[in-house]
Amino acid sequence: MKLATLRNGRPDGLLAVVSRDLTKYVSAGRIAPNLQAALDAWETAEPALQDLSRSLDAGRIAAQPFDLALAMAPLPRAYQWIDGAAYLGHLERVRGIQGSKDGALQGTRPLLYQGGSDRLSAATDPILVADDGLAVDFEAEIAVVIGSVPMQATREQAAAAIRLVGICNDVSLRRLVAEDLQNGFGFFHSKPSTAFSPAFVTPDELAPAWRAEKLHLPVRVSINGKLFGQPNAGVDMHFDFADLIVAATQTRSLGNGTLIGSGTIANAHDEASSGKPDTIGFACIVEARTVEKLKYGRARTPFLKAGDRVSIAALDAAGNPVFGTIDQTVALFRR
Amino acid sequence: MKLATLRNGRPDGLLAVVSRDLTKYVSAGRIAPNLQAALDAWETAEPALQDLSRSLDAGRIAAQPFDLALAMAPLPRAYQWIDGAAYLGHLERVRGIQGSKDGALQGTRPLLYQGGSDRLSAATDPILVADDGLAVDFEAEIAVVIGSVPMQATREQAAAAIRLVGICNDVSLRRLVAEDLQNGFGFFHSKPSTAFSPAFVTPDELAPAWRAEKLHLPVRVSINGKLFGQPNAGVDMHFDFADLIVAATQTRSLGNGTLIGSGTIANAHDEASSGKPDTIGFACIVEARTVEKLKYGRARTPFLKAGDRVSIAALDAAGNPVFGTIDQTVALFRR
Numbered sequence: 136m137k138l139a140t141l142r143n144g145r146p147d148g149l150l151a152v153v154s155r156d157l158t159k160y161v162s163a164g165r166i167a168p169n170l171q172a173a174l175d176a177w178e179t180a181e182p183a184l185q186d187l188s189r190s191l192d193a194g195r196i197a198a199q200p201f202d203l204a205l206a207m208a209p210l211p212r213a214y215q216w217i218d219g220a221a222y223l224g225h226l227e228r229v230r231g232i233q234g235s236k237d238g239a240l241q242g243t244r245p246l247l248y249q250g251g252s253d254r255l256s257a258a259t260d261p262i263l264v265a266d267d268g269l270a271v272d273f274e275a276e277i278a279v280v281i282g283s284v285p286m287q288a289t290r291e292q293a294a295a296a297i298r299l300v301g302i303c304n305d306v307s308l309r310r311l312v313a314e315d316l317q318n319g320f321g322f323f324h325s326k327p328s329t330a331f332s333p334a335f336v337t338p339d340e341l342a343p344a345w346r347a348e349k350l351h352l353p354v355r356v357s358i359n360g361k362l363f364g365q366p367n368a369g370v371d372m373h374f375d376f377a378d379l380i381v382a383a384t385q386t387r388s389l390g391n392g393t394l395i396g397s398g399t400i401a402n403a404h405d406e407a408s409s410g411k412p413d414t415i416g417f418a419c420i421v422e423a424r425t426v427e428k429l430k431y432g433r434a435r436t437p438f439l440k441a442g443d444r445v446s447i448a449a450l451d452a453a454g455n456p457v458f459g460t461i462d463q464t465v466a467l468f469r470r
Numbered sequence: 471m472k473l474a475t476l477r478n479g480r481p482d483g484l485l486a487v488v489s490r491d492l493t494k495y496v497s498a499g500r501i502a503p504n505l506q507a508a509l510d511a512w513e514t515a516e517p518a519l520q521d522l523s524r525s526l527d528a529g530r531i532a533a534q535p536f537d538l539a540l541a542m543a544p545l546p547r548a549y550q551w552i553d554g555a556a557y558l559g560h561l562e563r564v565r566g567i568q569g570s571k572d573g574a575l576q577g578t579r580p581l582l583y584q585g586g587s588d589r590l591s592a593a594t595d596p597i598l599v600a601d602d603g604l605a606v607d608f609e610a611e612i613a614v615v616i617g618s619v620p621m622q623a624t625r626e627q628a629a630a631a632i633r634l635v636g637i638c639n640d641v642s643l644r645r646l647v648a649e650d651l652q653n654g655f656g657f658f659h660s661k662p663s664t665a666f667s668p669a670f671v672t673p674d675e676l677a678p679a680w681r682a683e684k685l686h687l688p689v690r691v692s693i694n695g696k697l698f699g700q701p702n703a704g705v706d707m708h709f710d711f712a713d714l715i716v717a718a719t720q721t722r723s724l725g726n727g728t729l730i731g732s733g734t735i736a737n738a739h740d741e742a743s744s745g746k747p748d749t750i751g752f753a754c755i756v757e758a759r760t761v762e763k764l765k766y767g768r769a770r771t772p773f774l775k776a777g778d779r780v781s782i783a784a785l786d787a788a789g790n791p792v793f794g795t796i797d798q799t800v801a802l803f804r805r
Contacts, residue, residue, distance in 0.1 A: 321656015
């Protein structure tokens with residue numbers, strides 16, 4: 136089934152079940168007022184939501200048209216957002232300018248950081264920045280919502296806890312990344328609100344594209360309507376989501392409704408730049424710029440400026456967005 | 471007024487108003503089911519809670535005895551926990567072994583890190599560790615709960631957003647800190663669940679001890695019943711809470727119910743060790759060990775082991791705990 140959270144003027148929004156083709160929705164408010172409440176009672180809420188989903192897709196109940204602009208982030212505020220670095224290609228391409236000193240460990244244990252989760256952005260929210268000279272970048276990622284997991288979880292416990300799958304845009308201010316990394320306290324100022332796809336989907340609905348704790352679908356990224364990258368999220372993912380969850384439980388348990396991200400999707404290739412229809416390209420700008428510097432002596436791809444638009448969608452075999460499209464435009468914050 | 475969250479089998483607990491002397495409580499469930507709900511409707515909830523508090527302290531309503539063991543963290547799960555480094559004495563004492571590379575900035579802008587907030591510990595919860603050889607340490611801090619604050623907030627907006635004040639124990643696994651800092655992704659494995667005082671208190675209730683966005687009270691720390699430190703939280707706090715909040719809004723707004731910590735309380739002194747009645751001492755073990763290494767060539771104060779107990783309380787003029795006492799014992803996690 137596919138779930139979404141609709142704007143209703145409240146901070147947690149209204150839980151809705153969305154049709155497989157994302158054209159219709161029905162409120163799930165009678166089952167749970169919002170997604171966190173459903174996750175808190177998943178054993179009873181999940182079968183009821185699945186029933187509603189079957190009735191909706193069978194056309195047995197009245198439904199409303201689903202407009203992406205109605206959707207908030209599935210968890211508009213979450214108790215935890217953990218982002219990983221599962222695609223080593225991303226780290227290898229950007230390490231030089233991001234200055235990670237963890238090279239020796241990167242292949243053996245995934246890097247994880249604690250992200251802000253008090254205000255997560257909707258797929259169509261603007262990327263609000265006070266200064267678009269901060270090297271505004273996007274990062275196309277896969278994300279999962281999990282149930283609670285004990286400290287030092289096994290792979291089996293980790294895999295069994297995955298409730299929903301979606302995509303996200305981990306907005307990054309590259310000019311502030313180096314400073315955040317240098318002070319050693321992690322990404323704080325350099326990672327403003329992450330945006331999430333309009334729909335999050337259960338693994339059973341995604342199968343066979345969801346297998347071995349990875350999403351085996353191409354993720355298409357466009358900037359201002361022009362193709363920028365289309366890596367496959369199932370390719371070159373060095374750590375799967377069970378690995379990421381297990382790593383996150385080394386010293387602590389994880390609460391119900393924790394969001395975990397894959398880090399920037401990156402496929403191995405030696406392309407010099409993005410955007411040609413037959414290329415794989417990149418799922419963030421800084422990777423393209425780093426490769427361009429090496430090949431041409433200078434970066435050609437500009438970072439995002441006010442008015443620039445980035446679109447991210449995971450596509451099924453027919454080329455349709457599975458989770459809906461993340462479609463954000465950079466806007467300047469005015470106090 | 472003084473607020474607490476009582477265990478009721480639900481993840482967010484039950485909101486209660488506690489008497490000034492912390493001996494009695496009355497449920498505030500009719501005003502708001504839990505503290506986050508009260509914060510979400512603070513304009514209407516706060517006056518109703520203040521009325522209830524006045525009735526309780528005047529003995530006009532039936533109350534139950536307040537047992538610290540009933541209390542969860544005031545926000546048992548929060549949408550955000552941001553911890554700062556407001557006492558430069560702490561950074562100066564530990565920098566050598568914690569390897570922060572931000573020395574040049576430390577006096578001009580507070581360091582902040584994003585902490586985990588999905589499962590915050592009660593004052594009497596055990597400090598659960600899989601291995602007590604990880605150099606288990608505590609950090610006695612002041613913490614505030616704030617309402618929502620816009621991006622690039624002014625000092626006035628920041629100060630006006632402070633709703634409640636309390637204390638916390640930012641448990642730290644020192645053996646993992648260096649690795650976390652080196653990988654640059656921030657404290658992840660080295661900072662398990664932070665514990666919070668049983669009661670959180672409004673600034674008006676604390677005045678005059680709460681002034682200039684600082685808490686001017688001694689915080690007494692004991693290990694296994696023996697005095698370890700008693701620094702005053704209002705002394706040598708280089709950045710006040712308005713500074714911390716403003717710094718946190720450099721690139722983003724802050725959601726309602728955000729928790730912000732001061733970092734380890736540290737007063738300037740040249741004492742060689744902790745624990746004498748007429749000394750100030752330290753509010754974490756690693757500071758004492760660093761000073762001991764410099765003075766004696768070796769650290770004398772051991773880190774915490776299974777069975778060790780740490781107690782933290784902010785004391786009023788009469789020597790009574792204002793927020794109740796954080797009283798935790800280290801316990802080994804068994805899968």
